[in-house]
Amino acid sequence: MTIKSLLLNQNTSQLAAGMNGSHKNFPKDTPSALLRSSSLSRNILLFLILFLALILRVWGLDKVPVSLFGDEVDVGYHAYSLSKTGKDYTGHFLPLHLKSLADYKSPLYAYSIIPTVSVFGISPLGVRLPAALFGVLGIYLLYLLIKQAFKNNSLALLTAFVLTISPWHIHYSRWGFEGTLMLALFTAGLYFFLRSLEQGKWLVFSSIFFALTPLSYHSAKVFLPLTLVILALLYGKNVVKIQKKYLIISLIAFLIITIPFVFSTFFGGGTDRFSSTSVFNSKTASSEIGFDRLQDARIRDSKALFGAKGSILDRLFHNRMIYFTSQIINNYLGAFSTEFLFISGDPQPTHNVIGHGEFYKLEAIFIILGLVFLFLKIENIKIRLLLILWILTAPLPSILTKDGSSHASRLLFLLPPLIILTTLGIYHSYYLISKKTRKIFVVVLSLVYFLSFIFYQHNYWVHFPWDSQRWWHSGFKEAIESVVSESHKYNKVIISAAEEPPMIFFLGWSQFPPAEFQKKYPLVQENLDHFGKVSVLGNFSFPPIGLDKNLYELGSILPENSLYLAPAKEIKLDLIREPERVPSDLILIKVIKHPSGEPAFYLLAKNENKKAN
Structure with missing residues (x-):
């Protein structure tokens, strides 16, 4: 499968009709052999594209990303609960919004993964496989959409191929989102x-x-x-x-x-989710506005103090309306920035391969060319306007939220139209240049695309797992499994919240019976010395925050006959390299490691027979 074969695969009806007059100067030099076998070759190419898409999205799905992220565990446990009880895990029957421990979620993905979670359990395959399959289905549907809109099979195939190898689309097809x-x-x-x-x-x-x-x-x-x-x-x-x-x-x-x-x-x-992510829910807005007003005041009077009443001009130029309007405009423009689209992408390691743009850098040229060709070559004004308005409105769901300028999840509607512009740019560039230089164009374009793709795949499979391991909550599965296997030996098991709120990881990775959890939700809270109010589920306790204590104080504050799961960042020591630093009033039962070999969690028990060193 080559870019040239995608560019040349067209049928005679397209050559005669274009898009009912939607294409100017439609190419007429397609080889007759390809015209006669266009239907067969088109179907073969489409099959190969979709097969490649499937491989790129399903291969190694249980290995990269390295573990189920907290949100994936959450939706997996919802699906598990729905399959067992017909209710989400907080007890709502067939809900239209899933009430999670953190917020409310849209329900459809949880319902869609019930079959795979029923077969594979709460696991990478159970939670992620539907996202991968929806990704492949989306590629096929975009092919159909372009074929319908532009009446051009070649352009439709090229669009499907470019989306197949898109970093943005590959990444979001490989996790349970x-x-x-x-x-x-x-x-x-x-x-x-x-x-x-x-x-x-x-x-x-x-x-x-x-x-x-x-x-x-x-x-x-x-x-x-x-x-x-x-x-x-x-x-x-x-x-x-x-x-x-x-x-x-x-x-x-x-x-x-x-x-x-x-x-x-x-x-x-x-609407709870929007309330928590809205730019209007900023904790720093008042202080930033106050600081700007103070700067203005100090220009007039160097002795002005923070909080001093500003002048009318100070309040005119620095107020909540100006502040939030600026945030929203910056978010909108940021969505189209080269930094987000082609250089660094979304800075969150769960949303993107660190340091890689959402698109390949060479696609920047073709997006611009595609925009030009959209006006020069596409005569169907409605299709032209539809695509332009799609692009212009795509960032709107994101701009009212924090990090809205670079939040790849909330900006996903921007992906398909920019892919379409990319392929318009490639397609019409090919037919714009002379026949003699087309082979060179195809070879150079294929080579640059191939190198870009290989570089991305190298980063994804080699560097990304280690670079992002903490953000993908690696170690939680092994930690929870270890805690559960040891829990029967202890009166109390405490799971620290220093890394992340641990409740959903416990429920998901232990596959705690949903019906039992629903009966006990909301959980009983009780006071636990040094830990404050903890949520209690059997002999398991879940503090609201991590301890502000060092390893040598831990033994003195743990209850009698207790087990404690501590993130490595709470202990602040590498007990793999220095196991001798474990105090005598604690027993190090197990070290859970990240894929990189760094410690992720320590499973510690109180040594009832010894006092601290």
Whole structure:
């Protein structure tokens, strides 16, 4: 499979029709042999692309990322609970928002992984495999969308291939996150909508897929309504011409799905997530505004103190409206920055390979060229406007949130249209240059793409596991399994919260019976000396925060006959290299290591027969 074969694979109907007049100067030099066998070769190429996509997303899914991140364990335990009891783990029957220990989540991904969690348990394969499959499905759906919108099989194949090797898409297809499901549903909705303009029956399918999209991830709650408004403005006159029975069925299907979900969003806790991530929920806004006003005041009077009443001009230039407006604009522009798209990407190690852009650097050129060709080569104004408005509105779900300028999860709707621009740039560049230089173009482009891809894969498989191991919560599985296996020997087992709130890791990795947890939720809290109020589940205790004590104080404050799971960062010593530093009033039962060999957790017990050194 080569880029040249993707560029040349077209059929005669496309050459004759273009996009019903949507392409200027459509290439007419496709080899006749390829034209005669276009259908077969197209299907073979599509199969190879999807097979490659599957391999890139499923291979080593249990090894990289190195462990299930806390959110993955959470959604896995929800699915486990739903499969066993029909309720989420906090006891809500078939909920439209999942109440987690930290916040409320959109439910669809948890429901979708019930089969794999039932088969593979709460494991990387059980939680992540559906995301990988949704990723492959999304590639196929984008192929169909481009084929429908541009009436160009070659462009559709090229788009599918570029998305297949996209770092952004590969990464989000390899962990248990809702993003690939959201993109697949949205792309399906848009594809069937465009088809419905030719055959009205497809509008029913479009309405169902669009209605399901917000149930997948929070960003869609903002983006989908914007998209529906855009589609109404662009295609409203076309839609009203569809047979009434299809319009009525589509509307009913859409309302049946969305009304309960909208009600749950506004009255059932669905807005809690936005409240916690909103830029308006800034703890530093007042102090930053106050500091700016103080600077202005000190220019006039060097003795001015913090908190002093500013002048009218101070308040005019430094206030909450200006502050938050600036944050929102910066977030919006940051989403299109070269830093985010091509250089460093999302700085969170769970969202991106550290130091790698969301796109390959060479794609920056073709995105710009694609934008130019969109206006020069695509005559269908509605398709042109749809793509432009898709790009312009894609960052809107993210800009009102903290880190909104570089949050790859909340900016996922930006991925497909930029991929489309990339392929428009490649495709039309190929046909713009002379025939003599096309082979050189293909060879150079293929080589640069190949090297970029190999470099990314090297980083992903070699460096990323170690660089990101702490953020992927490696060691928790082994730590919880060790704690559970030893717990019957002790009256009390304390699991520290110094690394992360440990409750969900305990529930997920121990596969604690959901029905039993539901009966005890919310958990009883009791006072434990030196630990404050702890949540209690059997003989397990979960403090709200980590201890501010060193290793040599630990033995004196642990209860009698107790077991303590401590993150290595709480102990602040490397007991692998220096086991002799364990005090005599403690017993080091086990060291749990990160993949790098560094200590992740220490399992310690109180030595009842000894006092501290």
